[in-house]
Amino acid sequence: MKREINITQPEYLIEDWPGKYDVFSWLEYIVTVPNPIFFVTTRKENGAPNANLSSWGLLIGEKDNYSSLLALLDNSHTHNNILREGEWCVCFPSFQHYRQCFETIRLNQPDNDEITDAGLTVELPKSVRAPRIAECPVNLECRLEWHRPLYENSRWHLFAGRVTHLAMDESVMVPDPAERIQIMELMYNVRSTVHPMTGEQYGPNTLGILNRVEDIFGKQGHPKGSG
Ligand SMILES: Cc1cc2nc3c(=O)[nH]c(=O)nc-3n(C[C@H](O)[C@H](O)[C@H](O)COP(=O)(O)O)c2cc1C
Numbered sequence: 001m002k003r004e005i006n007i008t009q010p011e012y013l014i015e016d017w018p019g020k021y022d023v024f025s026w027l028e029y030i031v032t033v034p035n036p037i038f039f040v041t042t043r044k045e046n047g048a049p050n051a052n053l054s055s056w057g058l059l060i061g062e063k064d065n066y067s068s069l070l071a072l073l074d075n076s077h078t079h080n081n082i083l084r085e086g087e088w089c090v091c092f093p094s095f096q097h098y099r100q101c102f103e104t105i106r107l108n109q110p111d112n113d114e115i116t117d118a119g120l121t122v123e124l125p126k127s128v129r130a131p132r133i134a135e136c137p138v139n140l141e142c143r144l145e146w147h148r149p150l151y152e153n154s155r156w157h158l159f160a161g162r163v164t165h166l167a168m169d170e171s172v173m174v175p176d177p178a179e180r181i182q183i184m185e186l187m188y189n190v191r192s193t194v195h196p197m198t199g200e201q202y203g204p205n206t207l208g209i210l211n212r213v214e215d216i217f218g219k220q221g222h223p224k225g226s227g
Pocket of ligand 1: 037050051052053054055056057071072073075076077078079104105108189
């Protein structure tokens with residue numbers, strides 16, 4: 001039976017870390033729709049590589065407008081770096097590097113090379129100055145088009161940037177999409193859950209990787225087209 005859920009945050013909800021439901025809507029933990037994990041890489045003011053492990057973001061756009069949409073905390077280095085330099089790269093890491101990914105958060109300092117310090121490798125970009133990450137099989141170089149706060153007084157800031165260049169490892173250029181997804185080992189940010197009726201919370205956030213992609217349309221392709 002489908003229940004209608006009041007979107008007002010219930011008073012009985014307990015934060016398991018201070019400010020949790022200020023930074024994130026409590027609905028994020030009710031809906032639990034995972035987002036893919038990616039890095040937003042930029043240059044710090046001193047030119048050092050900066051990495052922001054992110055999951056609020058999308059790749060969207062038609063024709064020559066393939067674009068990256070990001071939601072960044074307005075106190076992050078990345079927020080300031082993009083406002084200063086107008087560029088970033090989106091780099092998708094594989095599950096095999098999840099430890100290094102989280103190290104970038106622990107080693108987040110104002111002036112250090114976070115990519116190298118975390119055990120990853122800086123790769124030179126082609127069309128921007130923001131660094132790429134060699135271990136990430138898919139890297140999109142992006143140039144800022146527009147930005148704005150999510151809402152007035154929101155601590156989340158949206159950035160849209162046009163993709164100016166793509167670098168992709170040959171190992172993931174596999175024609176079968178199901179196989180490609182297996183090889184890429186994309187990680188998903190799977191939130192801890194909250195029971196919408198009781199507020200009961202379950203567990204810490206977890207990591208997801210897709211382990212099932214079904215070719216349901218076969219050789220005929222999708223009814224509205226084979227793409
Ligand atoms: C799984 C995961 C997803 C995250 N997603 C985002 C995000 O979408 N936007 C954001 O601003 N921070 C996000 N963060 C927090 C940043 O990774 C963290 O604040 C980082 O240290 C900021 O780096 P910076 O100050 O160098 O930009 C996420 C953290 C984790 C662990």
